[in-house]
Amino acid sequence: MSYDGNCAASRTECPYADPTKKGTQVQCWLSGCHWCATGSPSCVQGTVCDSQRTGPEYDCRSSPTETLTPYECLHRGCSWCASNADFKCVRDLPDTPQTCLGNETLNCFPFPTINGVSEQQCNDQYRCSYCNDSTAENQCMRKECPPDWELRYDGQSCCQSPDDAVSTSDSARSMAARIIGGTDAAVGQWPWQVLYLYYNSAGQAATCGGAIIAPKIVMTAAHCKLTLTNAAFSGLEAGYIYAGSTVFLSGAQIKVAEAIPFPYYSNTLHDIMVLKLFSEVPSHATPLSLPMGEEPVPGMNCFLAGWGDTDPTTGFAIPLLLQEAQLYIPTAAECTSGFQTYDPAFQICANASLTPQSACFGDSGGALVCQRCSSCEWYAAGITSFVLGPEPACFTNEPSYYSRVQPYMDFLQENGAPAGDQAYSCDSF
Incomplete structure (x- = not known):
């Protein structure tokens, strides 16, 4: 349990809560310090503790009245600074955030924040740094996923691991050139x-x-x-x-x-x-969650899988193995530009994140799936409906179109879909 630069060569030994148990990993954590197994000293306080931090952006408590133990503070991704005057649980935000200096960074939001975020909004996000000088589309970034979080399937941001749902594959990958332009899906990745x-x-x-x-x-x-x-x-x-x-x-x-x-x-x-x-599917063919109020946000990456045509220029080429492709959600204006009668209330469109990729003949009916804003759980955002233009339409740069699932929740539940007991939304992101 160590973060960013806390285990760097220049560091301060932890002021143990119980000096008689100095040197043990558990006692290090209970003291709110960071364990660096290969270093000396092996238990260090956060670099943020080297100077007084009084600004509210450094306060790692959810409210001024919240009481945290040193270990709870550490598990939140912060440092316990016993000498800090106003509050002891301090957010690790160095003066020049290391996150902003690295080449490999992760978005703090599940999709590019089109309208940008303020420094305060960014600092309110767990383990994030506001990179004011960044030329990237997203200026709010983190260096690594926090504890109990994992990398989203597109490899660009983190999400909280769901308790009882299919999430990102254990073989999370960096997205290379990857259904037209798709790649073989891993066994068990899309069990529904x-x-x-x-x-x-x-x-x-x-x-x-x-x-x-x-x-x-x-x-x-x-x-x-x-x-x-x-x-x-x-x-x-x-x-x-x-x-x-x-x-x-x-x-x-x-x-x-x-x-x-x-x-x-x-x-x-x-x-x-x-x-x-007539009968139930095998137990390992687990159901896909329904939106339950959640809608994908423009800029978000979603995924499609299917056995549709992979090369319409040579006839109908059916793949032996299930193919997958990464698609991003455009704005409603982009969807309308290609299809004038596009109805955003009932339809959604998606375009290739990594061209050329597209739904094609035979992919119809498959689910366009996205990971929730609040967790890594997958849900059905759309049902593959059509692509534009004459054959081979799948090779164009036009979006593919899907029936938006959320408006049909009543119809689905009236015909056997689970009702669900929780509502979801991306409104807080």
Whole structure:
């Protein structure tokens, strides 16, 4: 439990709370100091304690009346400065923040703060430094993720680890040139992903993606359903889903009992559908969380997975393994510039973070997933609906379009999705 420059060569030995237990790692932490296993002295006070810090930006308490123990102070990412006059738990903000001098820094917010943040707003964030001279889009940065936090999947900021939800892969990676332009998804990274095999109006097999949202419920796109009349459709099977595998047409095959499109689906609008299954998906095919009020913010990086066409210029190239791609959320104006009838109340668009990447034919119905602003938990922000232009539209620089999931929460819950007991939002970021 050591931070930034506290274990540098020039340091001050910790004033132990109990000198008789000097030299033990636990006692070092209980004294609110930083343990440097390879150094001498091995237990040091924070560099911020070398001078009096009286400004409110250095106060690590949540309020002037909060009482913290030295260990609680340290676990918060701060230093216990016994000699500090006004408060003892001091935020580690050196005069020239080391974070601002490094080449590898992390955003303190889950998305680029388009309108910027003030120095006070930045200092209120855990373990962050305000870099006034930075030319980067985000001036509020941290050097490393705090304890019990982890790197977001895009590798650009940190998030708090969720207790009981799928979060960032253990093999968190730096994003290199990575569904068009996608890369193979790691086994277990997108456990809710399914392949939906159904029959089109000509009686031919066709595929879409989908997301498990309950053990016997899958969410997909309405245009993945037959365009025949209900009477004609009733004579054909609703299809199958394949769950629990990253290999095309592999995993558990489960028959679809009923396909329920949103009642007002029309071409590109309200393009969302529920599939009710005859039996439950495997236990390792865990459901994807629904938005529960949360909406992605422009500038945020989100992800898409699917077995869609990877090269429409050569016909229909289906990948054997599930592909993933990183996409960013543009502003509503950018979405409208490519599609004049774009409706931000019911639709969302996304564009390539690392070109060329895009949804393509066969990716329809798959979930556009984002990590929550408040944690690393993934949730369904959109359902893949369409790409613009003639073939090969997937190679253009135009955004791909998705049905926004949040407006359809009532429809989903009426058809078997969990109600949830918590509301989420990005408003505080």
